[in-house]
Amino acid sequence: MSFHTNTTSRRSFLRLGGSVLALPFLETFAGAKASQAAPAKRMIFLGGGFGFTKDTFYPKKAGRFAEIGMTEGLAPLARHKNDITMVSNLTNHGATDPHGGSVSYLTGANVAGTPGKRFHNSISCDQLAAEHLGKDTRYSSLILSADEPDGGQNSGHGAGLSLAWDASGKPMPGINRPLDLYRQLFANPGDSRTELNDRLKKKQSILDLVRINGGNMKRTLSKSDQEKLDEYFTGVRQVEKGLERQAKWADIPKPKAPFDAPLEGLTGEKAIHLMYDMIIVALQTGMTNVVSYRQPVCSLLVGMGIKLKAHSLSHYGFSEPRIVASRERDKKCSALFAHFIDRLKEAKDSDGSRLFDNCIVSYGSNLRSGHELKNVPAIITGGGAKDIKHGRHVVLPEKDTPLANYWLTLMQQAGVKSDRFSHSTGIVPELLG
Template identity: 35%
Template sequence: MTRSASSAPTRRRFLRAAAGFLALPAVGRAADREPPRRLLAIHVPLGMMPQFFFPKRGEATSPYLDLLAAHRPAFTTFSGLSHPGVDGNHHAGQCFLTSAPHPGQPTFRNSISLDQLAADRIGGDTRFPSLAVSVRQGEHYADSVAVARSGVPLPAETSAEKLYQRLFVPGTPADRAAALRRLEAGGSVLDLNLEKARAVTRGAAGEDRERLDQYFQSVRELEARLRRSAEWEARPKPAVDYPPPRDVGDANQVIAKSKLMFDLIRLALQTDSTRVVTLSLSTFSVVPHVPGVKSETHGLTHHGNDPDKVAELRKIEEAQVTAFGGLLAALGAVKEAGGSLLDRTQVLYGSCMGNANSHSNRNLPVILAGGGFKHGRHLAFDEANNTPLTNLFVSVLRHLGVETDRFASSTGPLRGLTW
């Protein structure tokens, strides 16, 4: 018996029904329930001068870490970490969260990033499973460090105004209707592809059937994302006590732009709009508005140990580290059940550039703050025979509730890091 077109359960009807059902206020987490775990990964493409970042042997601090002294119990620094096989100088930035090898090669293909694997597991209960954000001038390597499972970089939002609107400005009824139409169109495309795939499946066997099974699994995952998107279109966006920001027009105001994005990321995490965020803070092609700085940053990183250039670059990097300290303070000031927003947010800060002066991708500067780990230490690994940075990623994933023993090039969780 053939169903009539009017009675067939189409995705269009499903999406509309889902949106209509969820138009009622959703029941949120109980006020006294344990707050969720979160991840914020920040990449600084040009790195930090190692002589000012890493503590000297037998010491626990350094000139840059002294700028974070107020937060010392809340973070851990690492030395002797890198991504095996990740080379290519600035090309390596796109692999900061993936560890895919040899990014400078013509045949290079990236892989899923740490944040996207985390979002797959913990991002399903929020309006945005993840957010990719960037501060940059022009197009450069690693403008976004979020990479999909397919190896394609996810576009990063560079406008504070647009990010605020996505997060907190309610759409008009016409906007919501248009969004649902776009979702319905996506469902129609899936229907068409599924019909074609089912026809092929009938004659498939062996490995071909396995590939088709993987395809159907991908389609089911996409359908789930479409359903969630339709549901969120019917829910009100959170209200925040923060005025709509204006974009900073001067690209050289990179520190001011960074602080603005820090504010919006804090609000996104605080309102549980997302639990996974990546941020790329690029100083390529800018002369930062920092007292005493008159030169473009990238040129300064190739200082050749010239004292004047080193001093100028140090001012820029100190301003970046100080701004990062402001973010830690802001996250720590937001109180949640049993602690603070920082206590429940793992903040990864670092670079795939170990020494920009020599284009080295070894001994990467890395900080992990918050998240409930036992901090206040410098974990030093072999600087000649580096430990995989992905070992740290395994520990990060485990503490987010993702049960895994491996990620990319890892050999297990990182020794010495506990919670």
């Protein structure tokens, strides 16, 4: 597939006062059109921390948004009201600790773990989707996170390195900075075949040395330590798979960057904007079909001029300044999400259709409000789930419907052949038809 990036005459981004101004995506990114096969399904998982303000974000009743209206917190999404679906009464049965953050948001594993034993997570649904949708892409999935001053602990995300966990239940590192994502997506001087081969050989040599030393060590270890070492080598195998994929794609050049590299210290709202826009380019150019993004919370508040800490907003009940800040945060998050939907609708896919029409996007949080673990927010958009009818708030008849049922439903809509995920008891039929 060929992608053209005439950045001189048809740029998609402009530099403005040290920041990046996003413009509508142009046909030069769409590649060939009608002659291409049907576009692939894409899945995007977006997660924030600490939930939203109970009284002003969540709709009071079920129904079509055109009839029940948009709440204050959802108001920035009004222009997309016919293309989003909000689901209520979903509960992550694995989340038993409100301070566990988003550790089990995409996995459903028990955050508290088993007493006396190490916490062991399970595979996240984005990685399960990547096994099916990412076989023929440069990156089986893009895993994005954010630099937060506390490493995520006080931003509502808890432990882990991103929203993604591998098949062994190990945390997968995310790309934290827009600049790092820029360097990974677009061609740079270090992408020559010779230099790539040198890097691959060095990495493989290190892995071989680790394997030899580890094999000798294993004979002297206890059974428990042997299990830990086995888990470690499972991670080593994941690295090897990554190297194999890099070698496979080494002769296929990356697209040239359509805009200048972002600033080194970009954070908060500007960072989210740029991450969203680069996600669009990655999907549009076929570099990946699956994306997860653990979004920043602390730096977003700082950029908004809110001096309160993110965690303090989860205790807003008796503080008027905190209530006001929480409501402003909600509107900002909805506005950023609306921007992302704008971009999906503007971008052209390989056959000339809207990229939006081939995507399944989930936006939500591991908590509802404050420290409430039940009835977590979930918003779906995109036309990739052909059986899901948008434009409504769906209140499920069964309280505490497993969140895993929701993930299973979305994966099946994307063509992932799976009848069960985590603690699922089935799909969510109320979303279909």
